[in-house]
Structure formats: C-alpha cells, structure tokens
Amino acid sequence: MTTNLIPDSIKETQETLWQQLRNPRLSFRSLSCGNNSLLLAYLPYLIDMVTLQQVLLPFLERLPDEKITPDALVGSLPVARVRKTTDYRQVTDYLVRGWIYLQIEGVDSGLLLFVANIPSRSLGEAQVEVQIFGPQVSFTEALETNLGILQSYLPTDMLSNVSITIGRRSRTNVEVCYMEELADPENVQTVVQRVRELDVDGLIDSGKLVQLIDDNTFSIFPQLIMTERPDYVSEALLEGKVIVFVEGSPFAIMGPSTFVDFFKSNEDLYIRWQMASFIRLLRFLALFVSLFFTAIYVAALTFHYEMIPSALLVSLVKSRSKVPFPPLFEALLLEMIIEFLREAGARLPFKVGQTMGIVGGIVIGQAAVAAGFTSNILIMIVALSALASFTFPSYMMSTAVRILRFPIILLAGIWGGFGIMLGASFLLIHILRQSSLGRPFFLPFFPFRLRDFKNSLIRVPFYNLGKRPALTRSPDNARLPDEAGKKRPIQ
C-alpha cells in the first residue's frame, strides 16, 4: 500500500491519475481560491453535473482565503458522502463508480465525494414474472434502487445487509440481505461464505452468480429461485430466507428453496386460498403432463396398444394412418418443431416474434398433418405438454422440465412403460439427492413436513399458516400468536 501514496502536488496527482485510468474523458477542474489551489477529478458521464455546477463549485469558490486542510473540509462540504483517502488506487476505484476526487495543493491526501448519477432506467412493470393481481413493480439493474424498493416494502431495522465485492476485474457489488432474528444464521453464513470464496474474473449477472454458488452444478434443476419481484422477495425475507442482489441485475437470488417453491407464484398469496390451492394443483398436474404425456403416447402406441380402449384406438389409428414414421420419431420431430418455435419467438424482436409464433405454429402444424408427417392427436398432445410447461412461474424450471421431456420420450420409445418408469425413478433419486443451501430440496414431501406442506401443493388459509416454514429453520417461528388460529374474527 505504501507504494500507492498520493503525491502532495496536484500536478503530480494529475499525471498519476492519467496514467492509471488512460481515459480521455477523465476531466480535471483546477480552482484557486485565495491561497488554496484545488483539483477536482471525475468522469463526467458518471457525475451529476447539476450538483457539481450549482452546488459544489459555488461552495468551493466561496472558501476562505487562508490555508485549509481536508479534515476541515469534510464537515462542511455540501455532499452527503465524503471519504478521505491517501491511496491513488482507491481514488481510481472510486472515480469509476461516480465519485469526485478533491485534492488541495501541498497536502498528500484527498477527499472522495459522492456525486454520482449513474445511468439507469426508471422503475417498470415485471416482464418475466407476470402477475395479474398484486404489486406490479419490478427490480431494475441498479443495486441501490433495488435496495430502496426492498426497504420501502420492509421499512424495518431488522433488514440487514452484507456487502461483498466480487470479480477480480469486474469488481461487482453483491449484496446479501436477510431479516435479523428471522433468518437462520447458518443459512446467512453459508451464502456469505460461498459468495466471498468466489474468485472469478467477472460477474455480470445474478444468473451467473447463482450457478457459481448453488449446491450441485451438475443438476439440471435450479436450486435457488431467481425473481424480479420485490413483493416476492419481501415475502421470502419474512419466511427467513436469504436474498442476494448483484449490481446490474434485476433478478434477486433467494434461498434456501425447494423443488416445490419453483411452482409457487407470489400471486397465490393474494388470491383466496381455494383459488390458490386449485391453481397450485393445476401446476403440479401440468408438471406431470409436461414430463410424461408425450412419452405415454409414444409408449402406448409403440408397445402397449392393448391398453388403449378400442373406441379410442380407432380414432388414434385413423389419425395415424397416413403417418409413415414410428411414434417415437413422430413425437421427437414435433417436439423439436415446438422448441424451434419457442426459441424463435424468444429471439425475434417482440412484435415480429408474436405474430411469427402464432402463424408459424398454425401453418407448420396444419401443413405437417396435411403432408402426413404427424397425426392430429399427437399435435394436440405435444401442444398440451408445451402449454403445460408454460404454467410454471419459474422460467428456469420450465426450461428444465421441457428439456427433461426428451430423454423420457426416448426411454418410452425404447422400453415403453418400463422406460418411462426408469426415467421417473432416476428423476426421483436425483431430486432426493439435491439440496439447496444444504437443506433438503424435496422438502415438504421428503422429509415430510406438514407445516411446509400446508403451503406447497395447496395453500391453506393464513390463520392456519401460523408458523414459518421448517425449510428455513428460522430462530423465531411464530408468524401469528399461537391462539390466532382458534380465535379468528367471527362476523
């Protein structure tokens, strides 16, 4: 550190900073007021120019004539955050984050002033996790904004943060948030330690971070939920979960999460419990349909056609009579077409994408049947399983499920029902082996926890959800006073 000391002459400082940053936009402003010569250094595109010109410069010009010291200035500068420094490496670090450097001639230390105006977008509606009912605002790319939104949902001193800088080159700010007294310290410790131990080059998005800190990199299943919804994050914090924000990413990471959590939407809390339970069950049915429906069709038509009742078999055979391929090939072909359409829809510009998706789907679907490539019934089944996979609130999980469909269809094509069951057993073992922040991934089912089950496949009324989930091992379990369940208000 001793080698990075700031020289006491502002001319030399200027030279040093030039050499360090090599940025032609690095701006210097020299001021002389009375006996003092001052130097301001900043990157103009990161600075709030209005503050600089209308507040800071007039203040500095009005400084008294006699010699001043940085220490005397600290107290009187009209800027909210001021830091003293003697290290020019630190100066460059702060300059690129929107701070202004201020040095007085003849003093070998300087001040850093926070006058940043970092370009960012304004708040918008959630685009990825759409909700019909409930709050609509979503996180943005700016970390400070995200923390601000979160604090506005939870204006309490229990919301605690740990700041960590990650990435040797990218120097990205990562923020771990949790509720004091509600979050299990061991969970917080796990997350903080995993993030701290990272030694990566650059970390641009939380999507990258989540893959670096989850329990099993080799699993196709995501083990930590990513969300852009502040209300979801607030709800999770109240359950005792730990949240990670990454500068530049609108998606927060939350954990520990279970397999079932990926099929929950926060909207389920805002609608009445009967509706929420119905919709949750619907999603789990969708999971089953999405994983196995096409595979069952392939298995039944290839090996077990005795299983199909004769009336149904007639229409199936009629529809397949022109198709020259075995069911396995037919199904894989159609599944591929659906995946092409989905991917094309995701990559194309918004307006083109939507029309193209619908028209492409109908045209290709119709033509495929007319050309004798596939049967009508299979088109219906494949479309149904694709549709089912879109009901999952988590984009990651729905992608994982859609990909898993292919090996299961293949197994069904080779070994029929036995093959499907082989795939299903493998999946079951796989899910049972996973953990999320060291907590069991399949939690409300195995190990079975009634307390968590009440808010998993179904959602019971809030008066019966008086405890925080067992998943988070919260030190303070009571969400409602014990007697609340019994003494509910009677109208």
Add this chain to the structure above:
Amino acid sequence: MGMSTISRHSHMFISVSLAMFIVHGNQVGIGIAGVQRFIYDRVQQDAWIAVIIAGLMTHVAAWVMLKILRKYKNLDLYDIHQMVFGKWPAKVLNLIFIIYIMGSALTILRGYIEIIQSWMFPEVPSWLLNASLLCLAIYGVTGGIRVLAGISFFSVGLTICQLLLMIYPAQYADFNLLQPVFHHDLVELLDGARKMSFSIIGFEIILFIYPFVKEKQLLSRYVHGGLLMTTLLYVVVMLVTLLYFQGEQLKHLIWATLMMMKIVEFPFLERFEFVSISLWMLIMLDNLLLNLWVAMRGVHHIGGFKERKALIGIVIVMFFASNFLETRQSINWITDVFGAVGFYIIFVYPLVLYIVILLFRKGTVQT
C-alpha cells in the same frame, strides 16, 4: 465452490419415523406379486390365517432384534458380531450375511426382470434390463441413507395407491370361496406361514440402519408400525385373492396380484397391469437399493474397502450372477433357497444371537 459450511454430519441421519417406511418398504417388494399360490398350496382357504401368523412372527423377530440392538448403544449387526464373537468369527458371519443379502437383492432384481420379460418385453435380453436397473441402483445407493429412506417413503406411497386398486377385483368377491375355513391344524398353518417368509422378510434392515436413526428410544413403535402395515397389506391382498379366484385357478397363477390388476379399467385405459408392472419398479427399487446398501456396508466393514468401490464390486458380481438365472426353474430355485435360508437367518438366528449375548456376554454395553 463454498460447500464447506454445509454440515455433512446431519446428512448421515434419518428421523426415526422413517424407520416405519424403510421396514415396510423393504418387506414389500416383488413377493406380493405372486406369493398367494405358495400359501394356498399349503393351507388353502386358511391362507389368510397363515398370513396373520406370519405377521405375528415378524413382530416377535423384530422384538428380539431390537433387544439385541439395545444391548449395544450405537452399533449395527456387523459391529455386534465383532463385539460378541471376536474378529475372525465375526468376519465369517458377516460374510454369510453379505452373501445372503446379495442373494435376496438378486432374487428381487431377477424376479422383477422376469415379470418385465413375461408381461411386457419378451425379446429384450435380461442383461440389458439388469444393467439399467443396477446403474439406477448405484446412483441411488451413493446418495446415502437419506436418499434410500426417501425412495422407501415414495415406494410405500405407491404401494398404498396400488392397494386401493384392489377395489376393482373386490367388486367380484364371492364369499362362498372362503369356505371351508379353519380346516388346518397349527402345524400346517405354521408351515404355510413359513412359505411366506421370502415375501415378508426385509425388516432385518433395522439391524443395519440402527446407528443412523435419530431418537432411537422411539424406534420400536415405528418398526412395529411398519410391520403391522405390511401384515394388513398382505391380509387384504390374500383375502381379495381368495375371494376372487377359484382355488384350482389360484394354484396355477405365478402372479396372482398382477392377474387381478388386469380388470382395473378406466375410460381411457385398459389392461392396467402394464401400468402396474411399470410402477412396480419403484416398489421393488427400495428393496434393491437397501439390500445393496447393506451389502456395501458389510463389504466395507470386513474388507476395509471404500464404500463406493465396494458398491461397484457388488454390482459387478450381481450383474454376472444374474446372468446365470435365465430360466423359470432357476428363478424358482433361488427364490426357494433364499426363502428357506431367509427363514432361518431372519427368524431363528437373532434368537440364537440374543441367547448367546445374554449367556456369555453379560453386561457388555459398549459405545
């Protein structure tokens, strides 16, 4: 990755209530698909009484096993052998146990594959089915005791679902078929119960999971709960079978339970036995996994191999051994042998061991 904070320690233990599922899951496997004719051969319409007697026998045997385990604080049978008999005799006994356990794993695997080949895929070679199921087993067993407990849990759930389907054959129940009842003396009934031993053993698993169970003082109630569930399951299945089939018919049915599944029918689905046989994989998978796990622990114990290496070795041995069991006769033979041997190992041997411990090793309570 920063995994160091996860306490691996807690992954080694299972909560005591899961013992119920492990016991029940390990008892119910491939045997329930066709045990009925063996018992019927012996005691005809009194078969259901023989099932109850067999159930009572399991409770007694489990009681003795728990007594043995309680004598030593935190040891499994392999360790107990060593404590009681010394190093080398224990190695011999443990080896016998390992061979027996591997043999029953083989019987289960072979039995399931035979069903697959006879009902669904006659032309698929058995080594291929063997290999795929054994690979699945390696993946499961390396997951540790908690994964095994999980598989047992879901296996039991599936067994109960399949049991509900007994409503379909029960609709055709003819209660006259239950006559003549009480026509056999106790010796015959006991012999009938013994015929069932292959299908009802598996609860010896408590001898091996004992060190991994939390709150051991509650273990006995869950073990007996699991045994009771199994007995009830078998009684229901046996009764429905007796009420559904004519006696002569039953004698010729290798898989009476599967035959009853044939009449389950939904508007979109007929021939339910195909679904049932496929789903059966999970019901027998926990038996396979648990037996392999026990054998793995045993080989690890007597040979000092790393657990993973021991498992791979066992699976390779099983793979080659299963290829010798191609015909119905050889499968019948191994089922009979391990059924008979199993009876002595599971019902008789623990009693002998307990007496030996009581007589010769008074007051040896070790940790």
